[in-house]
Every structure is written in C-alpha cells, then in structure tokens.
Amino acid sequence: GALASEVRDLRDPDISIADILKLYFAGPKSEDMTSPFPENLRCEDVSLQDGIVQLHLSNEYSALTGVRLSLASACITMTLSQIDFVKGVQIRTDAGTLSEQGTEDFSVEDFLLQDDSSVNPEQT
Numbered sequence: 001g002a003l004a005s006e007v008r009d010l011r012d013p014d015i016s017i018a019d020i021l022k023l024y025f026a027g028p029k030s031e032d033m034t035s036p037f038p039e040n041l042r043c044e045d046v047s048l049q050d051g052i053v054q055l056h057l058s059n060e061y062s063a064l065t066g067v068r069l070s071l072a073s074a075c076i077t078m079t080l081s082q083i084d085f086v087k088g089v090q091i092r093t094d095a096g097t098l099s100e101q102g103t104e105d106f107s108v109e110d111f112l113l114q115d116d117s118s119v120n121p122e123q124t
Helices: 017-025 059-063 066-080
Strands: 043-049 052-057 088-093
Touching (some): 059 088
16 A cells, blocks of 8 residues: 555654654665655644644655645644544645645545555446
C-alpha cells in the first residue's frame, strides 16, 4: 500500500500537538519508508476547537497536489485522530484551506484506505 505506520514513544504527558508534528515532519526513522511531506515543512500554528485540530502549515504544503496531497492529508489525519480528543483535522496554509468549500474538516472516515472494488466483481 501507499501508507505505512511507524511507532513512536510519546509518553511525555506534556507533549503538545505542535511537538508531535515537529517529530512527524522530521520524517520516518526507518530507511524503508519515505515521508509524504515536503522538506522543511513546519506547523506554524495549531489550535483545537470542538475536537477539530486546526493546523496552519508552512507554504511548502501548498506545493502538494493530486495524490501526494491526498496521501499527506490522510497521514496527518490518521496520526492525529489517534489522540482521544481529536475528532477531525483542518489544514490551512497562507494560501487558505485545502478545500474549495473553505471549512472542510478531515476525519478518518474521509479516506478510502483499501480498494476493495475488485472483490466480488459483478458481471452482467
């Protein structure tokens, strides 16, 4: 698959979401994995409102398009959604939100993680 996971020890009770993202954007420890994020990507600001983490990322994120943008957005959402109080993620850059609607929140359910269209194909 296009996505894989890596386990990190985040037992520090005082670790913030910004601290987690700094470690996350530094890239994987495993040499078998590649980061979906552009080099030098930073989290400029993070806030939480009604369970939605609002991220303001540096402009490097704006350069992502197509599948690369979808993978990066899925990775951030899947990672932050593992935190108990996180229901969704909104990603912004100086260029605006990633959605043309302007207020799109990503949740785990928004991403198709396994293509099962070839299972049980119908024939007419």
